[in-house]
Amino acid sequence: MVEAIRDAMDVMMERDENVVVFGEDVGYFGGVFRCTQGLQAKFGKTRCFDTPINESGIVGAAVGMAAYGLRPCVEIQFADYVYPGYDQIVSEAARLRYRSNADFTCPLVVRMPTGGGISGGQTHSQSPEALFTHVSGLKTVVPSNPYDAKGLLIAAIEDPDPVIFMEPKRLYNGPFDGYPGKPAVPWSKHELGEVPDGYYSVPLGKAAIRREGAALTVLAYGTMVYVALAAAAETGVDAEIIDLRTLLPLDLETIEASVRKTGRCAIVHEATLTSGFGAELCALVQETCFYHLEAPIKRVAGWDTPYPHAQEWDYFPGPARAGRAFLETVEA
Amino acid sequence: MADYAPLKLHVPEPAVRPGDIPDFSNVKIPHAGSVERPPVDADPVSIRGLAFSIIRVLNREGEAVGPWAGLLGDGELLEGLRNMMTLRAFDARMVMAQRQGKTSFYVQHMGEEAVSCAFSKTLLPGDMNFPTYRQAGLLIAAGYPLTDMMCQIYSNERDPLKGRQLPIMYSSRKSGFFSISGNLATQYIQAVGWAMASAIKNDTRIAAGWIGDGSTAESDFHAALVFASTYKAPVVLNIVNNQWAISTFQGIARGGSGTFAARGLGFSIPALRVDGNDYLAVYAVAKWAVERAHRNLGPTLIEYVTYRVGAHSTADDPAAYRPKTESDAWPLGDPVIRLKNHLIKKGAWSEARHAQAEAEILDTVLAAQKEAESHGTLHAGGQPSVRDMFEGVYAVMPPHLRRQRQQAGY
Numbered sequence: 001m002v003e004a005i006r007d008a009m010d011v012m013m014e015r016d017e018n019v020v021v022f023g024e025d026v027g028y029f030g031g032v033f034r035c036t037q038g039l040q041a042k043f044g045k046t047r048c049f050d051t052p053i054n055e056s057g058i059v060g061a062a063v064g065m066a067a068y069g070l071r072p073c074v075e076i077q078f079a080d081y082v083y084p085g086y087d088q089i090v091s092e093a094a095r096l097r098y099r100s101n102a103d104f105t106c107p108l109v110v111r112m113p114t115g116g117g118i119s120g121g122q123t124h125s126q127s128p129e130a131l132f133t134h135v136s137g138l139k140t141v142v143p144s145n146p147y148d149a150k151g152l153l154i155a156a157i158e159d160p161d162p163v164i165f166m167e168p169k170r171l172y173n174g175p176f177d178g179y180p181g182k183p184a185v186p187w188s189k190h191e192l193g194e195v196p197d198g199y200y201s202v203p204l205g206k207a208a209i210r211r212e213g214a215a216l217t218v219l220a221y222g223t224m225v226y227v228a229l230a231a232a233a234e235t236g237v238d239a240e241i242i243d244l245r246t247l248l249p250l251d252l253e254t255i256e257a258s259v260r261k262t263g264r265c266a267i268v269h270e271a272t273l274t275s276g277f278g279a280e281l282c283a284l285v286q287e288t289c290f291y292h293l294e295a296p297i298k299r300v301a302g303w304d305t306p307y308p309h310a311q312e313w314d315y316f317p318g319p320a321r322a323g324r325a326f327l328e329t330v331e332a
Numbered sequence: 333m334a335d336y337a338p339l340k341l342h343v344p345e346p347a348v349r350p351g352d353i354p355d356f357s358n359v360k361i362p363h364a365g366s367v368e369r370p371p372v373d374a375d376p377v378s379i380r381g382l383a384f385s386i387i388r389v390l391n392r393e394g395e396a397v398g399p400w401a402g403l404l405g406d407g408e409l410l411e412g413l414r415n416m417m418t419l420r421a422f423d424a425r426m427v428m429a430q431r432q433g434k435t436s437f438y439v440q441h442m443g444e445e446a447v448s449c450a451f452s453k454t455l456l457p458g459d460m461n462f463p464t465y466r467q468a469g470l471l472i473a474a475g476y477p478l479t480d481m482m483c484q485i486y487s488n489e490r491d492p493l494k495g496r497q498l499p500i501m502y503s504s505r506k507s508g509f510f511s512i513s514g515n516l517a518t519q520y521i522q523a524v525g526w527a528m529a530s531a532i533k534n535d536t537r538i539a540a541g542w543i544g545d546g547s548t549a550e551s552d553f554h555a556a557l558v559f560a561s562t563y564k565a566p567v568v569l570n571i572v573n574n575q576w577a578i579s580t581f582q583g584i585a586r587g588g589s590g591t592f593a594a595r596g597l598g599f600s601i602p603a604l605r606v607d608g609n610d611y612l613a614v615y616a617v618a619k620w621a622v623e624r625a626h627r628n629l630g631p632t633l634i635e636y637v638t639y640r641v642g643a644h645s646t647a648d649d650p651a652a653y654r655p656k657t658e659s660d661a662w663p664l665g666d667p668v669i670r671l672k673n674h675l676i677k678k679g680a681w682s683e684a685r686h687a688q689a690e691a692e693i694l695d696t697v698l699a700a701q702k703e704a705e706s707h708g709t710l711h712a713g714g715q716p717s718v719r720d721m722f723e724g725v726y727a728v729m730p731p732h733l734r735r736q737r738q739q740a741g742y
Contacts, residue, residue, distance in 0.1 A: 047532070061525030064539070065529040067525075068525075099496055101493045103492075
């Protein structure tokens with residue numbers, strides 16, 4: 001997935017001279033996860049460069065550049081570090097079009113590795129997507145595989161508005177179903193690991209059905225897509241697993257059609273439960289599908305604690321927790 | 333047990349409070365004309381002294397003196413005077429309009445008119461300001477229509493911002509005026525980013541960032557300085573030190589540092605302090621900084637030493653926290669009177685012509701106001717459409733907003 005993300009930036013930097021890439025360690029070194037490796041050598045250091053360690057500076061400068069007419073695609077080294085830049089995202093990038101009546105706009109992508117499962121403790125594991133979906137004017141994207149990552153990132157860079165692009169870091173090197181002890185599967189062994197050369201895009205705001213099923217609709221994104229697939233296989237629940245891909249704008253149509261068919265719904269995310277994006281999904285499903293529901297909607301999520309270090313796998317909502325919720329929902 | 337006395341926290345206080353006699357004896361004012369004018373490519377280290385002095389051109393007799401004088405002809409000075417007078421008249425009418433309930437909020441410039449009016453004249457078409465809410469002189473001096481400003485203030489049917497933004501948070505790309513946020517200091521680093529973009533594209537345009545003394549304490553101020561310093565961005569970073577951040581005196585943001593300008597020195601950014609009530613000095617110093625930016629010599633930090641004569645905004649009463657007569661004691665005088673006296677001294681102006689100009693300007697402002705009010709005020713007459721509330725959040729309205737707009741009945 002790292003190569004797919006790099007490829008998306010490479011393709012767009014090639015196609016559009018206004019695309020610039022910067023952040024901490026992204027220039028000469030190519031980023032701590034190597035997502036920008038080679039871009040500086042190829043496009044020069046005024047189009048791909050290192051910045052001071054200052055997230056409000058990175059996003060704030062990018063807002064100014066976007067207002068000028070560039071298309072910055074910046075990296076925040078970990079989603080856990082985005083908070084100093086949050087004011088620039090929320091008060092500035094998200095509202096510039098609206099408050100200036102499109103006199104100035106902000107075509108900006110803020111990329112950030114998100115999620116846990118890498119022994120990162122509380123400062124390298126968070127999933128703060130709900131802090132962005134709550135903000136008017138932002139789009140929030142979470143890819144779950146290399147094909148989507150490239151196509152969605154290209155769409156994000158081309159989008160005329162600011163896009164938060166959250167990369168589940170546990171998926172960088174292969175699909176991960178929540179079993180840390182199992183041998184890692186590389187993307188080369190996965191059908192969605194195949195990434196076409198050159199330009200293509202995956203539209204923002206469209207979900208994908210990863211497994212068709214009749215008994216239960218599962219809403220998931222990022223790493224949790226694979227956890228949900230594993231849980232369905234283990235429990236034998238005939239789940240329809242929807243990979244949301246874009247959280248905002250949300251593909252409510254696909255969700256609604258599926259829940260009307262199955263009559264049951266479970267939501268899985270890695271972020272903490274309370275006021276998480278699952279709460280919004282739960283409310284929307286209730287509002288749109290209440291008379292089709294045969295059981296209460298279940299949420300499986302991270303516990304409402306900071307992300308722990310030693311207890312990572314007790315915190316991480318893996319297939320066991322997801323599977324229990326699936327069974328409870330279909331048996332209710 | 334350690335052998336130390338208990339620690340005590342230091343909380344700075346202004347020298348005087350309401351009821352006290354105003355005292356500016358701590359503001360050291362050098363003689364006009366006494367501060368050197370280095371070449372624009374001077375080594376920042378060699379001009380550190382400029383961050384601790386005050387560059388002044390107009391002396392007490394109304395003469396323009398010293399190495400920073402002589403840049404502006406009578407025509408330009410008269411235009412500057414007219415712009416400052418227009419801003420002052422505009423402010424007076426809009427403060428009154430707010431009291432009459434025609435709008436919710438207003439911010440005036442009394443005492444600070446020279447800063448934005450003179451700075452505006454140093455830029456070239458295409459250069460971009462990233463202003464705060466107290467630089468409307470940039471728009472007026474750039475010839476932006478007064479009526480459009482008022483329509484924004486009234487949030488009426490002709491408001492260029494469709495009623496979405498708080499009064500006075502103008503936006504005009506055409507006039508080199510970036511959309512005002514209302515959040516503090518955020519625009520400072522954006523100005524640096526805009527300037528970096530211009531340099532990335534090998535363009536010739538430059539940016540100017542604006543901030544107040546209080547907001548220099550924000551992290552974004554420091555982000556701006558480090559980015560500007562690192563990438564040698566073609567940007568002029570302006571600090572308007574008007575002594576007060578609402579009720580908080582400048583010593584709270586400045587801390588132990590000698591001056592706000594001195595903040596630039598650690599970043600090796602040339603830093604200058606200038607008499608912000610001296611139109612000629614503001615112009616000369618800003619021109620010097622703008623020239624540096626255009627010649628790709630990098631950023632400049634300028635501190636304009638001035639005084640906020642009026643309230644912070646229409647929601648503020650300064651009598652609660654500073655002596656009522658403090659503005660009379662401000663040692664740098666009034667920018668309009670000083671420029672007027674200079675022009676009279678030169679024989680280019682007179683009391684009679686000044687009175688006549690005042691009347692003409694008032695007529696112009698009143699005519700603009702009448703026109704603006706014919707399109708409505710905040711609670712009466714033509715209003716922006718409620719439909720507009722839902723437009724423009726994104727380039728293309730996403731489904732959830734479309735549903736909400738329908739739900740709202742539009």
